[in-house]
Amino acid sequence: MERNDVITADNLTKRFGDFTAVDAISFSVRRGEIFGFLGANGAGKSTAMRMLCGLSVPTSGHASVAGCDVARESEKVKRHIGYMSQRFSLYNDMTVRQNIALFAGIYGLSSSQIKERCRELAETLAFEKEFDMPVAVLPLGQQQKLSFAVATIHSPEVVFLDEPTGGVDPLTRRQFWEMIYKAADEGTTVFVTTHYMDEAEYCHRVSIMVDGKIEALGTPGELKAMFNAAGMDEVFRFLARRATRQ
Amino acid sequence: MNRSFIAFVRKEVTHIVRDPRTMLIALLIPVVQMILFGFAISTELNDVEVVVATPKMTPAIESKVAQMAQNPYITFRGYITTDKVDHCLSSNEALAVVVFSRDYDRNGKFQIVADASNTTTAQTATGYLTNILSESKAAVAPNVRILFNPQLKSSYNFVPGIMGLIFILICAMLTSVSIVREKETGTMEVLLVSPIRPVMIVVAKMIPYFALACIDLVSILLISRYALDVPLSGSMTALFALSFVYIILALALGLFVSTLVESQMAALLISGMVFMMPVIMLSGMMFPIENMPTVLQWVSNIVPARWYIPAMRKIMIEGLGFGYVAKEGLVLTFMAVALVAISVKRFNNRLQ
Numbered sequence: 001m002e003r004n005d006v007i008t009a010d011n012l013t014k015r016f017g018d019f020t021a022v023d024a025i026s027f028s029v030r031r032g033e034i035f036g037f038l039g040a041n042g043a044g045k046s047t048a049m050r051m052l053c054g055l056s057v058p059t060s061g062h063a064s065v066a067g068c069d070v071a072r073e074s075e076k077v078k079r080h081i082g083y084m085s086q087r088f089s090l091y092n093d094m095t096v097r098q099n100i101a102l103f104a105g106i107y108g109l110s111s112s113q114i115k116e117r118c119r120e121l122a123e124t125l126a127f128e129k130e131f132d133m134p135v136a137v138l139p140l141g142q143q144q145k146l147s148f149a150v151a152t153i154h155s156p157e158v159v160f161l162d163e164p165t166g167g168v169d170p171l172t173r174r175q176f177w178e179m180i181y182k183a184a185d186e187g188t189t190v191f192v193t194t195h196y197m198d199e200a201e202y203c204h205r206v207s208i209m210v211d212g213k214i215e216a217l218g219t220p221g222e223l224k225a226m227f228n229a230a231g232m233d234e235v236f237r238f239l240a241r242r243a244t245r246q
Numbered sequence: 247m248n249r250s251f252i253a254f255v256r257k258e259v260t261h262i263v264r265d266p267r268t269m270l271i272a273l274l275i276p277v278v279q280m281i282l283f284g285f286a287i288s289t290e291l292n293d294v295e296v297v298v299a300t301p302k303m304t305p306a307i308e309s310k311v312a313q314m315a316q317n318p319y320i321t322f323r324g325y326i327t328t329d330k331v332d333h334c335l336s337s338n339e340a341l342a343v344v345v346f347s348r349d350y351d352r353n354g355k356f357q358i359v360a361d362a363s364n365t366t367t368a369q370t371a372t373g374y375l376t377n378i379l380s381e382s383k384a385a386v387a388p389n390v391r392i393l394f395n396p397q398l399k400s401s402y403n404f405v406p407g408i409m410g411l412i413f414i415l416i417c418a419m420l421t422s423v424s425i426v427r428e429k430e431t432g433t434m435e436v437l438l439v440s441p442i443r444p445v446m447i448v449v450a451k452m453i454p455y456f457a458l459a460c461i462d463l464v465s466i467l468l469i470s471r472y473a474l475d476v477p478l479s480g481s482m483t484a485l486f487a488l489s490f491v492y493i494i495l496a497l498a499l500g501l502f503v504s505t506l507v508e509s510q511m512a513a514l515l516i517s518g519m520v521f522m523m524p525v526i527m528l529s530g531m532m533f534p535i536e537n538m539p540t541v542l543q544w545v546s547n548i549v550p551a552r553w554y555i556p557a558m559r560k561i562m563i564e565g566l567g568f569g570y571v572a573k574e575g576l577v578l579t580f581m582a583v584a585l586v587a588i589s590v591k592r593f594n595n596r597l598q
Contacts, residue, residue: 053439054439055435055438055439075441075443078439078440078441079441081439083435083436083439083440084436085432085435085436087431087432087435088431088432089431089432089433089435089436090433091257091261091433092431093260093261093264093265094257094260094261094264098257098260101253101256102253102254102256102257103440104253105249105250105252105253105254105256106250106253106254106437106440106441106442107250107440107441108249108250108441109249110249134264160439
């Protein structure tokens, strides 16, 4: 493993009974990289991601995240990662400030650090006025931005984003990606799944999963050249058509 | 870890405070139930309507009826002829008919005919009448002393029952719903990816409900002591110790339910129906366990309230101490430990 690799997977496999959800995938992600993890529904993305987050134990193979083995040191892994799920995952009945304080507290930030982070976030998110309102009143786009801010509140080494921009308008998506770029510039590795192929183009490298296996991996430019395609969606459709599952 | 735990408990408290309806339910239900059962609903029968049927009037019968009519629990509704007895009962003119024999003056024989379409009232009514009418005839009147609850107040009986119910309601129902809600909204996933340990999530959730249950316990005790005059003469230490064990058991039950179901509705139904029914039916709260078929008596042994409610009766009404509720205490502690262990294990397994 190279020193600069923050995530490595080596023949990572997950089986549920006879069904092999993730079939011996191997890849590595460098520090500060934005890594797109693509695949059709049911291709095994989520299962792979759950293993990397320490939520699910691999059936065989290994993976390490931020230098910790996901099977043996899952609790340690959790301290170094942030996670944002496809479903909105803040507490609707609590205010913006309470949500920030909760997650900052869970990651062990002190109350003075929490205040400091709140001030910073009020600036970057640009909706300070709403900070003492329940999260439920925010428009979806701002909720998603807040989710991202909360997922990276403890400056994790890796942040996992599971379809973070589902249902969000193109303009907000663009702003969202600016936040992702900023985080990556500051050294956070971003591991993101998405169904939007324009977003795939924003990634430094992407992998495409089909039937539990990684069928292609490279920069968007490389993949387009390899499959002689004009855009990533063409590459994706070409590969996804090979799927035999479902 | 400590800091994250505190942050998490604070969040749970915020949820409850933000939702005044839940808090109101949790704090008002016990008060309302206590007042309902204490003042409005009771198994005592105060107004037994009685009709007397006699083939002929004699002074002896007349004095007997006068004596009966004076009793505050009896309302005398007049005389009928002996052939009208059935009609009188079926038309609900009276709850019971006293039929005097033709030779009452000589042999003192009489019959009580009661409307047992409601067995409870029929039994109580015949009991009253037998006492009043046979009293002076008995050569040696038995000296009856009713211990612990001399006025046979039904509120004495209900207070421990309500306690057994309320804690299941508040602890099991609210905890299970609150855990399942996090699964439904997807926040549970985020929590599990965070460094907070799953068991801590559960413990942090239980703390505010434990606190609510304690407030309920105190308000129930205050109402029973000062509004319902329940003696509360036993060991308070034993009362609180057993109640804490029972509350923890109920919380564990809530966690257990949350590992079985995926929706808040299902959690509500299971804790509402599957847990409340046995508490009401099989705990001895309403129906004496001794009268149940043997199989049901066995089943009742696994209902925690079947141990908690009688123990509370012993302490609150009979005024007994720790030594007398040791068995109940041990059973409840064993159940609580087992249930906590099983629930936490199931909760952890579900995460894999």
